[in-house]
Amino acid sequence: MIISVASGKGGTGKTLVATSLALSLKDRERVQLLDCDVEEPNAHIFLKPVLNSREPVCIPVPKVDEGKCSYCGKCAEVCAYNAIAVLPDRVLVFAELCHGCGACSYLCSEKAIAEEMRETGLVESGYADGVKFAHGKLSIGEPMPTPVIRKVKEQANHDGTVIIDVSPGTSCPVVESIKGSNFCILVTEPTPFGLNDLVLAVETVRELGIPCGIVLNRAGVGDNKVEEYCRKENIPILLTIPLDTEIARLYSRGVTLVQGMPQWRGSFLSLFERIQEIASERSRSLKR
Amino acid sequence: MKEVVVLSGKGGTGKTSIVGSFAALAQSKVLADCDVDAADLHLLLEPVIRQRQEFWSGQVAAIDESKCTQCGLCQELCRFKAIRDFKVDRISCEGCGFCYHICPAEAITMKENLSGHWFISDTKYGSLVHARLGIAQENSGKLVAVVRQQAKAIAEKRKLDYIISDGPPGIGCPVISSLSGANLALLVTEPTLSGIHDLERVLGVCHHFNVPALVCINKYDINEENSRQIEIYCHSQGANVAAMIPFDNVFTEAMVHGVPVAEYTQNSVARQLKRLWQTIVSKLGD
Numbered sequence: 192m193i194i195s196v197a198s199g200k201g202g203t204g205k206t207l208v209a210t211s212l213a214l215s216l217k218d219r220e221r222v223q224l225l226d227c228d229v230e231e232p233n234a235h236i237f238l239k240p241v242l243n244s245r246e247p248v249c250i251p252v253p254k255v256d257e258g259k260c261s262y263c264g265k266c267a268e269v270c271a272y273n274a275i276a277v278l279p280d281r282v283l284v285f286a287e288l289c290h291g292c293g294a295c296s297y298l299c300s301e302k303a304i305a306e307e308m309r310e311t312g313l314v315e316s317g318y319a320d321g322v323k324f325a326h327g328k329l330s331i332g333e334p335m336p337t338p339v340i341r342k343v344k345e346q347a348n349h350d351g352t353v354i355i356d357v358s359p360g361t362s363c364p365v366v367e368s369i370k371g372s373n374f375c376i377l378v379t380e381p382t383p384f385g386l387n388d389l390v391l392a393v394e395t396v397r398e399l400g401i402p403c404g405i406v407l408n409r410a411g412v413g414d415n416k417v418e419e420y421c422r423k424e425n426i427p428i429l430l431t432i433p434l435d436t437e438i439a440r441l442y443s444r445g446v447t448l449v450q451g452m453p454q455w456r457g458s459f460l461s462l463f464e465r466i467q468e469i470a471s472e473r474s475r476s477l478k479r
Numbered sequence: 480m481k482e483v484v485v486l487s488g489k490g491g492t493g494k495t496s497i498v499g500s501f502a503a504l505a506q507s508k509v510l511a512d513c514d515v516d517a518a519d520l521h522l523l524l525e526p527v528i529r530q531r532q533e534f535w536s537g538q539v540a541a542i543d544e545s546k547c548t549q550c551g552l553c554q555e556l557c558r559f560k561a562i563r564d565f566k567v568d569r570i571s572c573e574g575c576g577f578c579y580h581i582c583p584a585e586a587i588t589m590k591e592n593l594s595g596h597w598f599i600s601d602t603k604y605g606s607l608v609h610a611r612l613g614i615a616q617e618n619s620g621k622l623v624a625v626v627r628q629q630a631k632a633i634a635e636k637r638k639l640d641y642i643i644s645d646g647p648p649g650i651g652c653p654v655i656s657s658l659s660g661a662n663l664a665l666l667v668t669e670p671t672l673s674g675i676h677d678l679e680r681v682l683g684v685c686h687h688f689n690v691p692a693l694v695c696i697n698k699y700d701i702n703e704e705n706s707r708q709i710e711i712y713c714h715s716q717g718a719n720v721a722a723m724i725p726f727d728n729v730f731t732e733a734m735v736h737g738v739p740v741a742e743y744t745q746n747s748v749a750r751q752l753k754r755l756w757q758t759i760v761s762k763l764g765d
Binding site: 198199200201202203206230231233236269271272290291292293294297298329331332333334335336358359360361362363364365366370382383384387388391394395398399412413414436439440442443444445 | 701
């Protein structure tokens with residue numbers, strides 16, 4: 192089963208939930224954590240994995256052989272991202288705009304365009320105390336996280352439980368990360384910003400047809416509009432974590448909740464059991 | 480006219496609360512919410528929308544079943560695995576148009592994509608340019624660019640001194656689009672190991688695009704040792720820590736009341752924010 196942990200709003204506690212869920216489950220079954228927040232990966236700070244493999248993430252970008260080029264301009268015409276410009280006697284490639292679709296190279300009538308690999312990030316993997324671990328890191332200055340996310344997800348186990356830590360927001364990196372999940376946990380806080388961004392996140396998971404439930408973090412601050420919204424939309428609140436300075440201090444030092452306060456382990460196991468129920472109910476109803 | 484963008488790397492450090500406060504504190508400015516996929520600034524500023532525009536960006540492939548011969552070439556060549564069983568998965572399609580160019584039956588067309596909306600609003604603090612990216616859409620960076628262009632046009636037309644932008648979390652495309660060419664970045668962090676890690680990366684992006692940066696440590700008293708580490712680190716990177724704001728529930732209270740924190744309270748947090756804005760003004764004047 193693949194469970195992704197997303198939020199809409201940043202800083203609501205995705206990584207706290209993902210890491211504590213993984214550690215709570217590790218004695219019961221095979222569990223893997225994939226940190227797909229490749230712009231700002233943080234799960235390794237808490238799990239302190241031993242990383243024994245590093246693989247670069249590359250995008251194939253055009254390399255023009257000007258000896259063969261007839262400057263016909265076809266490549267620039269077909270490129271949807273304006274990553275190639277053809278001048279009367281020169282071809283300019285803007286590699287950072289290239290998505291690596293391969294159209295220019297395939298359609299070049301002179302066969303003057305080869306592809307070379309351009310590194311935009313890397314994937315590191317290993318183990319953390321019984322949890323299989325992988326994360327991606329987008330290189331500084333690179334705009335496109337999705338190829339790195341795809342590469343992290345290639346590491347997913349095909350059995351056991353896979354937990355995906357997702358970046359904040361609702362746009363392409365979030366969609367790429369949660370696509371294919373059996374369940375999505377949405378972590379929020381009971382504030383107007385938390386609610387506003389939760390509504391957007393719910394719309395996103397619904398668009399993808401993924402069942403979801405809420406973890407309400409820092410309960411006690413703000414107002415009760417998140418709860419009202421969840422009731423109205425029939426979205427289950429699966430776990431409530433109170434506003435607690437001790438939890439905030441543990442987090443600040445990079446200590447997971449279930450390691451700093453082991454009494455929380457039972458709550459994370461119940462969270463997992465409820466997710467299993469909802470996901471299996473969903474798959475039964477889909478089969479029908 | 481000078482432009483300051485507020486970024487953080489890590490989400491939830493307080494960017495929007497701080498920008499909302501600058502809205503209340505600064506004179507002669509236009510506001511821009513560049514967090515287009517989870518915009519929150521409007522919740523503090525009570526905007527009245529004056530102009531609403533569609534944002535069309537990128538394309539999505541569509542296969543005409545009546546022309547498709549099911550030769551499979553498009554499926555074979557698409558590197559985004561966006562075509563399966565001769566149907567386009569709109570979410571996976573990156574709009575490159577490769578399939579459209581190579582289809583021997585000319586069964587594929589590229590359709591323009593409505594990716595979101597952008598707005599120009601009036602608030603009691605001045606104009607706000609904001610946007611909403613459509614659900615599960617791409618091209619957030621291009622929408623950010625539109626928001627900034629509009630804000631700049633307003634600032635030029637009305638001869639305003641400042642553009643104050645609320646940026647998105649992360650370091651990728653919408654962040655780069657918010658940052659490049661700005662006069663100053665204010666990086667809001669928190670004294671957690673995650674906050675420090677993410678600050679280092681976003682500061683790296685500022686260096687990469689040659690934008691000077693100031694740092695604000697929010698909730699500095701949650702871990703004072705970590706706050707000292709941040710000061711030392713920032714000093715070594717040539718980015719000054721311009722403010723250290725204590726943890727105070729007044730941020731959340733102000734948010735619940737839908738007003739900027741600097742207007743909701745006159746306590747030490749408000750005074751700190753006022754000093755921070757003055758520091759930014761003098762840095763922009765350098």
